[in-house]
Amino acid sequence: MGKRTGRVCLAIGYLGASAALGLAFLWVPSVPNDAFESPEAQRLFYWHVPSAWMAMIAFGVLFVGSALWFMRRSALGWRLHVAGSEAGLATGLMAVWSGCLWGAAEWGVPWDWTDVRLNSFALLTLLALVLVLGRRAQPDGVESRDTFATAGLFGFVLVPFTYIATRIWQIRHPGPVIASGDGGGSLAPEMGALLGFAALSFTVLIVGHLMESVHLTSLEQRLDRLQGKLDAEVTE
Amino acid sequence: MNGMTALALGYLGMLVALGVWTWTVMSRARDIERRLASTEAALGLNDGNVDPVADDER
Numbered sequence: 001m002g003k004r005t006g007r008v009c010l011a012i013g014y015l016g017a018s019a020a021l022g023l024a025f026l027w028v029p030s031v032p033n034d035a036f037e038s039p040e041a042q043r044l045f046y047w048h049v050p051s052a053w054m055a056m057i058a059f060g061v062l063f064v065g066s067a068l069w070f071m072r073r074s075a076l077g078w079r080l081h082v083a084g085s086e087a088g089l090a091t092g093l094m095a096v097w098s099g100c101l102w103g104a105a106e107w108g109v110p111w112d113w114t115d116v117r118l119n120s121f122a123l124l125t126l127l128a129l130v131l132v133l134g135r136r137a138q139p140d141g142v143e144s145r146d147t148f149a150t151a152g153l154f155g156f157v158l159v160p161f162t163y164i165a166t167r168i169w170q171i172r173h174p175g176p177v178i179a180s181g182d183g184g185g186s187l188a189p190e191m192g193a194l195l196g197f198a199a200l201s202f203t204v205l206i207v208g209h210l211m212e213s214v215h216l217t218s219l220e221q222r223l224d225r226l227q228g229k230l231d232a233e234v235t236e
Numbered sequence: 237m238n239g240m241t242a243l244a245l246g247y248l249g250m251l252v253a254l255g256v257w258t259w260t261v262m263s264r265a266r267d268i269e270r271r272l273a274s275t276e277a278a279l280g281l282n283d284g285n286v287d288p289v290a291d292d293e294r
Binding site: 007010014017018021024025040041043044047073074075078079090094098101105140141142147205206209211213215216217219220221222223226229230 | 239240242243244246247248251253254255256258260261262264265268269272275276279287289290
């Protein structure tokens with residue numbers, strides 16, 4: 001395991017994600033014209049849903065990493081926190097951006113400030129942005145790590161909240177189309193197969209990103225350590 | 237611009253953004269690996285996986 005596995009996952013995940021997006025554009029059938037205001041825009045589904053799925057994985061890693069740092073002062077926990085927040089920001093922005101494009105085509109507006117799902121997911125992405133920018137603005141130390149880990153722990157409450165939001169308040173964002181709990185999904189077989197392939201590819205991609213980011217943080221820490229030794233030698 | 241053209245541009249933008257993100261992470265890692273290897277070789281050091289903040293807390 002290690003950097004090689006991470007890079008292989010990145011390469012396979014990127015190729016798979018590219019293939020999934022190509023198939024979504026060229027192969028998968030469209031929906032009936034009377035089902036959507038903008039039928040072609042539903043092809044964003046194969047990018048929007050896997051992006052949101054990746055974001056949930058990233059925020060899960062952020063939570064685990066924050067808990068490990070906070071409770072055990074684990075070096076791996078901190079690396080997972082860093083990886084989870086960076087991946088959460090990137091994937092959260094992908095989901096928000098694709099959602100805005102779809103919303104503009106389908107609803108006529110890119111955003112709805114009254115929709116609970118949209119706004120809770122945006123808050124999650126904002127939390128990741130605060131963690132990433134805050135970490136770069138502060139010197140690395142126990143106090144700053146505790147602060148960011150606490151934000152990561154409490155912010156995770158938004159993940160299950162976001163998940164159940166459309167089950168409780170269905171305002172603009174549609175309810176679940178798979179795992180809806182009513183005994184069956186509403187997806188055509190080709191659409192379901194492609195969504196599964198896209199979700200798998202994006203999962204491999206995010207796992208690769210998380211592994212590579214953990215490796216990168218470890219390297220940065222080694223460099224910091226070396227810098228500290230050099231500084232100590234110079235001042236002696 | 238019709239809907240399919242806008243969609244195609246959106247998809248291409250997404251693939252480019254994913255590629256740039258992936259490439260940035262990999263090139264950052266490669267750059268630090270090179271700097272670390274040369275510095276450690278010059279100083280005769282190899283600390284392995286360390287985290288100074290976590291180590292200080294133990």
